[in-house]
Amino acid sequence: MALIRYVPLNPKIDFLGRRNIFLAFSTLIVLGSLLLFAIQGLNLGVDFRGGILLEIKTAEPANVADLRRRLGALKLGEVTLQEFGSNTDLLINVQRQEGDQGAQILAINAIKDELGSTVAEYRRTEFVGPKVGSELKIAGALATMLAMLGIAVYIWFRFEWQFALAGLVALLHDVAATVGFFALTQIEFNLATLAAVLTVAGYSINDTVVIFDRVRETLRKYKKLPLAELLNMALNSTLSRTVLTSFTTLLALISLAAFGGEVIRGFTLGLIWGVVIGTYSSIGLAVPLLMFMNPRASAAEHRDEPAAAGGTS
């Protein structure tokens, strides 16, 4: 016997009646994210920016001010130090050096010489040349766009165009909100966090598709029901699944954020935010958008095909 039930057996929440609030909220989130991205920008990691990153473990609790002064004296341009988890773990970020690749190696050596016996262990050394940095940037942007496009095409293939469009808008919303999250928190944006953004895209669309599936089914079943009522019915009947799945995913992610170590913490935090926003957008954005595009017209044409594959308007 199930011990708990999270959602009332037969919820009747009027989601669609609140669609204007949802849309306003989503607009606010997207605009806010874009604004943050434009003003504050992302804290680009060494992967995209190029430069040098060292993670060190000091023999004794680190005197950050002293180290900052000593490394600043090396004249390597901008050098930032930050504690990383504990007071003996430090992250040193050095800007890209002028000149050729040799200059970068010399800079690493200069830092290692200067730090000398302060350091008990070099835990991580990363150096990315400018050429590779910009290549990674392009490849990353390409992967993001193609992933979103691929997903939209798949939905278009499986549903009607209204669904693909609504799904794509919800997807862009989630990606924008996740980028906004990284701009707001200034958590380092690197290859791993890019993967987090793409995973958010995958998760969010997964969630949306489940609800769309139900919308389509309900559309076929109740041909006379007003659209708003019908969409509400689809949302409510999938609600406990939506909540349960998000909850188990968040459980796993929170344990990863708490115990998975410092290196992937930023990545995990981005995922947690993305799962929350992705769950919200399926309910608050993707389905209300369907309301404006009258999916019934298309669905009616396909009522004889159970799979409704490849349908357009």
Add this chain to the structure above:
Amino acid sequence: MVQFPRWQVILVVVVLLIGATFVAPNLMSRETADNLPGWVPSQQINLGLDLQGGSYLMLEVDLDTVVKEQLENLVDSLRIGLRRARLGYTGLGVDGDTVVFKVRDASTVDQARGIVRNAASNLLIDVSDDGAFRVRFTDQAIRDRRQNVVDQSIEIVRRRIDETGTREPSIQRQGEQRIMVQLPGVRDPERIKKLLGKTAKLTFRFVEEGAVPANGRPPPGTEILPSDELDPLGNPRRYVVKRRVMVSGDTLTDAAATFQDGQPVVSFTFDSVGAKRFADATRANVGRVFAIVLDNKVISAPVIRDAILGGRGIISGSFTTQEAQDLALLLRAGALPAPLKILEERTVGPGLGADSVRAGKIASVLGMVFVVIFMGAAYGLFGLLANVALIMNLVLILGALSGLQATLTLPGIAGIVLTIGMAVDANVLIFERIREEVRQGRGPVTAIDAGYRRAITTIIDSNLTTLIAALLLFQFGTGPVKGFAVTLAIGLVTSMFTAIMLTRLLVVVWLRKRRPQALAI
């Protein structure tokens, strides 16, 4: 959906057994796993450099230098050829990818053309009426040359790294002119970077007698090269060295670091061709000074006291023991045909790698425990069945990683944890459907049957969309992102299998044994 043909039962059992067999070696020590009989899978999960510690280097072969050098060599041979034939010419030099010159007397064009043809093969020769030559290599020749240089570079990089005793290095070509080097377990990447950063082109050349010209312009056929020695004023000493090479380093067969008068030196041995050339040159030039030049720097400039006939010699310079050993290593491995640039480096110390593995294990286990407790609480018996599937799902993911020898990275562990959270989704979808059917008053068998039938299209749709994202990540992602995409994709496939096949099998078996009148879901 509640019918389960025998072959499906067998399929489920076989897949799970295979998964478990592939996971098993990971639970043993490396030695035990290696000693398993040949027909049992014995591969352990391949940990990425970020988990086992090590260095990743992306190198680029500087092909522009190669092309430039090739053109300059062509200029040199043309100069010699034209002079020998006593043809007057002007403006011999390199212009972009072309060598240009003009013969003074237009009637000698044919003769000059012959000289150009002899200087190198695969040339495109363009002559205007007034005797202006434009000579360049065919595109095919340039392509072949570039290809060759990269192949040779990979070979030399491999030899140098092997000489350092690194275990299981991976050296691969990437794109047209890049080399990816992965060095698991390397603790001191600085030394390897230093070794790869040197071209190690060794030549023996005569030194032009007399002081370095004050205007810094070397006499024709010579160049001014610096050395490590200091002159009495404390400036690096410079030498005027002939461009013409007496003997080149590629005729060395062996080199070793040793000591002479308590000083570290490098002894070397020529092959028969090199030995003969060296013997001839030294015999004819007793009393003259020659320079041992490494990468355009004079390491030492000894006076020839006697003809050196044995084909052996010693390079003494101001070396430390380590430098002497490294030089010997470089000479043994051979010179790089072109300089290498380090574009990217990622080194993870063994400490961080071990910490990451530990943290990943804790996070996975805890995530698993949370989800298991939650599913049990939410769905009772059905939740427990889903939990069995969840655990088998983890076994299948680890089995697939071992079997495919995919590399597990830190983001890959995150992918597994995420999959644990998302894997229950398929079961949740099915169980929620069954609940709905029960609510509509259907009996257990029909409810379960309808629940599965209805949920399956949704499961496939939603997982395929995520799978598309994972595959694109794998295709366009690099390094850590790829590792994440691999586990995510594997996890999606295995979770679909366990939800649709395994939990269903468990539910059906339970249904047949108990024949319940109502479903407690």
